[in-house]
Amino acid sequence: MKQLLIIWHSRTGYAEQMAQALARGAADTARALEQTASMQVHLQRAQDTSPADLLNADGYLFCAPENLASLTGEMKECLDRCYYGVLDHIQGRPYAGAISAGTDGTGAARQLERICTGWRLRAIAPPLIERNGAQTPAAILAPKTAPQDTLSRCEELGGLLAATLLAGEP
Numbered sequence: 311m312k313q314l315l316i317i318w319h320s321r322t323g324y325a326e327q328m329a330q331a332l333a334r335g336a337a338d339t340a341r342a343l344e345q346t347a348s349m350q351v352h353l354q355r356a357q358d359t360s361p362a363d364l365l366n367a368d369g370y371l372f373c374a375p376e377n378l379a380s381l382t383g384e385m386k387e388c389l390d391r392c393y394y395g396v397l398d399h400i401q402g403r404p405y406a407g408a409i410s411a412g413t414d415g416t417g418a419a420r421q422l423e424r425i426c427t428g429w430r431l432r433a434i435a436p437p438l439i440e441r442n443g444a445q446t447p448a449a450i451l452a453p454k455t456a457p458q459d460t461l462s463r464c465e466e467l468g469g470l471l472a473a474t475l476l477a478g479e480p
């Protein structure tokens with residue numbers, strides 16, 4: 311049984327909806343491949359994620375916003391907390407990152423890639439950066455609804471990781 315772990319953080323809702331779409335896409339793909347019994351999808355908030363959760367998973371999706379040109383504190387804290395506990399135990403496992411941003415997102419994506427390179431995880435796709443265009447303080451702090459095209463791209467990415475895991479690639 312393959313274990314797909316989706317670790318997420320969100321401050322105003324956008325990345326949370328992206329993470330749910332990643333999970334939906336993974337489950338849809340398992341269903342389409344008639345392999346629902348072969349994969350479990352775990353959708354887990356960053357603050358609730360432990361090194362044991364990472365060790366027990368076969369592949370990862372990291373989904374968080376960019377705040378101040380970096381990953382959000384909660385996602386970064388999760389990665390800091392787990393980093394050395396799993397180093398040298400998860401190399402080669404597939405992963406992808408999905409970043410929710412206002413107008414940029416590249417800082418957070420680069421930071422995530424660097425950490426995953428340190429773990430020697432295997433990227434299955436370039437980082438997915440979804441921008442909502444928020445620029446004013448009021449727009450940035452408002453609750454967000456991710457549009458369907460963003461959700462579709464997340465579903466596709468979740469499906470790609472699920473297919474990779476179910477194909478049994480190393």
Ligand SMILES: Cc1cc2nc3c(=O)[nH]c(=O)nc-3n(C[C@H](O)[C@H](O)[C@H](O)COP(=O)(O)O)c2cc1C
Nearest residue numbers: 320321322323324325375377378379411412413414
């Ligand atoms: C404190 C703060 C800092 C932010 N900094 C950036 C930034 O550096 N680059 C960017 O593109 N967006 C930035 N944003 C906008 C968020 O990344 C964007 O609204 C994102 O979609 C929020 O995701 P969420 O709804 O999952 O929290 C910032 C938002 C907040 C609250």
